[in-house]
Amino acid sequence: MKVRDYISANLELWSVEVSDSLIDAELINVDLNGDSEYNPELEVKTNTLFYNLIPKLLLRAKNVSEGGYSITYDNESMISFYGILADMLGLPNKLIKNKIRDKSNLW
Numbered sequence: 001m002k003v004r005d006y007i008s009a010n011l012e013l014w015s016v017e018v019s020d021s022l023i024d025a026e027l028i029n030v031d032l033n034g035d036s037e038y039n040p041e042l043e044v045k046t047n048t049l050f051y052n053l054i055p056k057l058l059l060r061a062k063n064v065s066e067g068g069y070s071i072t073y074d075n076e077s078m079i080s081f082y083g084i085l086a087d088m089l090g091l092p093n094k095l096i097k098n099k100i101r102d103k104s105n106l107w
Contacts, residue, residue, distance in 0.1 A: 001038045002034065002038065003032055003033065006046065007023060007034075008023070015073065018057070022053075027049065029052060030046075030049045032045050048089060058075055079095055
């Protein structure tokens with residue numbers, strides 16, 4: 001299995017279609033060759049690719065409907081997977097929304 005096929009297969013889990021040019025750009029960003037054979041040693045690089053790609057995928061519309069046909073994307077599963085990737089890679093979870101809470105009553 002080629003690296004590009006591995007990435008495409010994983011994206012199909014979310015029913016997401018990504019252009020070849022975007023995949024090529026992300027492969028370059030993590031120093032991977034899409035035509036090389038996938039092996040478990042490349043897991044960190046492929047996980048980094050998904051870490052970089054998921055925020056871009058979340059920018060698309062969540063619901064698409066046309067002529068009685070409707071598609072709803074499950075963004076929550078991507079957000080959860082992104083959090084897992086961030087923890088595994090030791091990188092910040094950029095999708096967490098920090099909230100300021102008033103704790104003055106505890107003083």
